[in-house]
Amino acid sequence: MNSSVPYLLAVLGEGVVPPSTMVCHADDLGLVRGDGVFEATRVVTAQDGTSRIDRLEEHLSRFARSIAGVDGPTPDMDSWNHLIEDAARNWRTPGEATLKLVYTNGREIVPGSPRGFLTISPLSETHKEEREGIDVLCLSRGVTSESYADAPWLLGGVKTLSYAVNVAALRYARSQGADDVIFTSTEGYLLEGPTSGLVVEAADGLWTTPTGATGILSSITVNTVFDAADDAGVKTSTRLMKRNEVLRTQGAWLLSSIRGVVPILTIDGHPAPHDDQMTHRLRVWAGFED
Amino acid sequence: MNSSVPYLLAVLGEGVVPPSTMVCHADDLGLVRGDGVFEATRVVTAQDGTSRIDRLEEHLSRFARSIAGVDGPTPDMDSWNHLIEDAARNWRTPGEATLKLVYTNGREIVPGSPRGFLTISPLSETHKEEREGIDVLCLSRGVTSESYADAPWLLGGVKTLSYAVNVAALRYARSQGADDVIFTSTEGYLLEGPTSGLVVEAADGLWTTPTGATGILSSITVNTVFDAADDAGVKTSTRLMKRNEVLRTQGAWLLSSIRGVVPILTIDGHPAPHDDQMTHRLRVWAGFED
Numbered sequence: 387m388n389s390s391v392p393y394l395l396a397v398l399g400e401g402v403v404p405p406s407t408m409v410c411h412a413d414d415l416g417l418v419r420g421d422g423v424f425e426a427t428r429v430v431t432a433q434d435g436t437s438r439i440d441r442l443e444e445h446l447s448r449f450a451r452s453i454a455g456v457d458g459p460t461p462d463m464d465s466w467n468h469l470i471e472d473a474a475r476n477w478r479t480p481g482e483a484t485l486k487l488v489y490t491n492g493r494e495i496v497p498g499s500p501r502g503f504l505t506i507s508p509l510s511e512t513h514k515e516e517r518e519g520i521d522v523l524c525l526s527r528g529v530t531s532e533s534y535a536d537a538p539w540l541l542g543g544v545k546t547l548s549y550a551v552n553v554a555a556l557r558y559a560r561s562q563g564a565d566d567v568i569f570t571s572t573e574g575y576l577l578e579g580p581t582s583g584l585v586v587e588a589a590d591g592l593w594t595t596p597t598g599a600t601g602i603l604s605s606i607t608v609n610t611v612f613d614a615a616d617d618a619g620v621k622t623s624t625r626l627m628k629r630n631e632v633l634r635t636q637g638a639w640l641l642s643s644i645r646g647v648v649p650i651l652t653i654d655g656h657p658a659p660h661d662d663q664m665t666h667r668l669r670v671w672a673g674f675e676d
Numbered sequence: 677m678n679s680s681v682p683y684l685l686a687v688l689g690e691g692v693v694p695p696s697t698m699v700c701h702a703d704d705l706g707l708v709r710g711d712g713v714f715e716a717t718r719v720v721t722a723q724d725g726t727s728r729i730d731r732l733e734e735h736l737s738r739f740a741r742s743i744a745g746v747d748g749p750t751p752d753m754d755s756w757n758h759l760i761e762d763a764a765r766n767w768r769t770p771g772e773a774t775l776k777l778v779y780t781n782g783r784e785i786v787p788g789s790p791r792g793f794l795t796i797s798p799l800s801e802t803h804k805e806e807r808e809g810i811d812v813l814c815l816s817r818g819v820t821s822e823s824y825a826d827a828p829w830l831l832g833g834v835k836t837l838s839y840a841v842n843v844a845a846l847r848y849a850r851s852q853g854a855d856d857v858i859f860t861s862t863e864g865y866l867l868e869g870p871t872s873g874l875v876v877e878a879a880d881g882l883w884t885t886p887t888g889a890t891g892i893l894s895s896i897t898v899n900t901v902f903d904a905a906d907d908a909g910v911k912t913s914t915r916l917m918k919r920n921e922v923l924r925t926q927g928a929w930l931l932s933s934i935r936g937v938v939p940i941l942t943i944d945g946h947p948a949p950h951d952d953q954m955t956h957r958l959r960v961w962a963g964f965e966d
Contacts (some may be wrong), residue, residue: 393703393785393786405702405786406701407700407702408697408699408700409698409701409707410698410700410701410704410707411696411825412685412695412701412793412795413683413780413795413797414707415701415706415707415843416707417699417778417780418714418839419837419839419842419843420836420837420838421708421843421844422840424708456844457844457847461795486708488707490707495683495795495797496695499873503702505702505703505785507703507785508937515799525829526823526825526827526830527817528818528823528824528827528830528891529819530818530820533818533819533862534818537816537818538844538848538951539841539845540768540816540817540846541820541840541841541844541845544840545711546710546838546840547707547708547709547838547840548710548836548838548839548840548841549709549713549731549838550709550712550746550831550834550835550836550837550838551829551838552709553705553709554709554711554746554747554829556828557829557830558828558829570942572820572823572862598714601818638814661692
C-alpha cells in the first residue's frame with residue numbers, strides 16, 4: 387500500500403477532511419498516554435459506490451462503554467452518526483474496507499476537549515490471505531484469569547489505544563513464522579487474540595472464553611455468531627480452556643469484525659482440528675458468506 | 677494552566693515549531709496503537725534564561741533501549757541531541773519544566789518513517805504540592821512478579837506510549853482521595869508507581885524493587901540515588917517486598933525524574949514510616965536539593 391491508496395479521514399466537529407490532515411497535538415492524551423479508545427468494523431462498498439457498515443449499532447454501543455471506561459464524557463452519538471454517514475457517502479471504493487473510530491481524552495498540557503475522528507481504509511492484503519487459515523502461537527499475557535475482577539483501573543474489556551503489547555505480540559509471532567497469537571493467562575488458559583476472539587467447536591457445541599475477570603474484550607463477532615448458533619439449535623457456552631484441550635476438539639477459529647472467521651491451522655506448531663462445514667456456518671452467521 | 681501557558685514544541689527533522697502545530701496523522705501507530713515510546717526529564721532554567729537538563733545522557737540511553745524494545749530502528753542520536761539543544765536554547769521561562777521526548781513507529785495505513793518530537797512545559801502545580809508528601813493506594817497490576825521473564829512481547833522495562841492503565845490507576849486513586857499508586861503483583865509484592873520507582877529505608881540500608889521478571893521500568897532517579905548511596909557507604913539492595921513489611925521499615929519514597937523524591941505519608945490509609953533526614957539525603961543525591 388502506498389500514499390496513493392484511497393484513505394478517508396473525518397474529524398468530529400469538522401467533517402470529511404483531506405487524509406493528509408494532521409489530527410492531533412503533541413500533548414494529546416491519546417498520543418502521549420494511550421488514554422483513549424477505538425472501534426473498528428467492516429465497510430462493504432458495492433460497484434455503484436454505495437456502502438453498508440457491519441453492525442454499526444453494536445460497535446457504537448461498545449465505543450460508548452469504552453469511553454466511559456476511560457472516564458470520558460458521554461459521547462454525542464448524533465454527531466458520531468452524522469460523521470459516519472457523511473464518511474460512508476464519501477467512500478466510493480468498491481470492496482471491503484475498515485472503518486475505525488478513535489476517541490482521545492483531550493490534551494495534557496493545554497486544556498481542551500476530547501478529540502474524535504474516523505478513518506476508512508481498504509482491507510489489507512494480509513487480512514485477505516489470512517482468511518484461508520492461520521498458524522498461531524500461544525503467548526503469555528502475564529495476567530491470571532482472575533486479574534481483572536474488582537480492578538476497574540486495569541481497563542478490562544475497554545478497547546483502549548494502549549495496544550503496544552498487542553502489536554508487539556503480533557510482531558513476535560511473525561518473527562517466529564506464525565501469523566497470529568492467542569494470549570494465555572499465567573495458569574495457561576487461552577484468553578483471546580490481540581485483535582480477535584476465540585471460538586472452539588467441541589462435542590457439546592461451541593465454546594468461547596468468558597469476559598469479566600479475564601479482562602477479555604467482549605467480541606461483537608463472537609456474540610453475533612453465538613446468537614445465530616443459539617437460534618440454529620447449536621449449544622454455546624463460555625469456559626476457560628487450555629491449549630491441549632483445544633487440540634483435542636473439532637475446530638478452532640479466531641473471529642473479528644474486519645477479518646471475519648479465520649480457521650486456526652496450527653497452535654504452537656501442533657496441527658489444530660478443523661471442520662470446513664462449521665467454518666462456512668460461522669461465516670454465514672457472521673455475515674461474511676451467504 | 678491555560679493556553680497562554682508557554683509550551684515549546686520541536687519536531688525531529690523540522691526544529692522548533694509553534695506549539696499549536698499538529699504533529700501526527702490519523703493513522704500514526706503511536707496514536708492508534710500506542711506503538712511508540714517516550715522519555716521525560718527535568719529542565720531547570722535560571723533567571724537569565726539559561727537551562728540545564730537533568731541526566732540527559734541516561735534518558736537518551738533509556739530512550740534508545742525503549743525504541744529497540746518496540747522494534748524501531750536505531751535512533752539518530754545526533755539529530756535528537758541537536759533538537760534538544762535547539763529546544764533548550766529557545767526555552768527561556770525561569771523555573772522547573774518537563775522535557776518530554778516522543779517516538780512513534782510510523783504510520784499504519786500510509787507507509788512512512790518513524791516520527792519524533794519533543795515538548796517542554798512548566799512543572800505542574802500538583803507535582804510541586806506532592807513533593808511535600810503523598811497518600812498512596814496499592815492497586816493490583818494484574819501480573820505476577822515473574823510474568824515478564826522470557827516474554828519480550830510484554831515490553832517489560834520499555835517506556836511505551838501505552839499508559840492507559842497507568843493514568844486510569846491514578847484517576848482511580850484520586851477518586852478515592854489518594855494522590856498516587858503503588859502497583860502490586862498478584863502475590864502482593866510492591867512493584868512501582870505509575871510514573872515512579874519505589875525506595876524503602878530498612879535497618880540494613882535502602883531497598884528498591886528488582887527489574888527484569890517484574891516488568892518494572894529501570895528508574896534513572898533510583899539508580900542515581902543508589903549510586904550516590906553506595907558512594908556514601910549506605911548499603912543498597914533490590915528485593916520483593918509486601919506492603920505490611922514496608923509499613924514496619926523506617927521510610928518509603930516514590931522517586932521520579934520530574935517530581936523528584938516524594939515521601940509516602942500513608943499506604944492504603946495506614947501511616948507510613950518517615951525519616952526527614954533521609955528525605956533530605958535522597959534529594960541531595962537525586963539533585964533536587966543542595
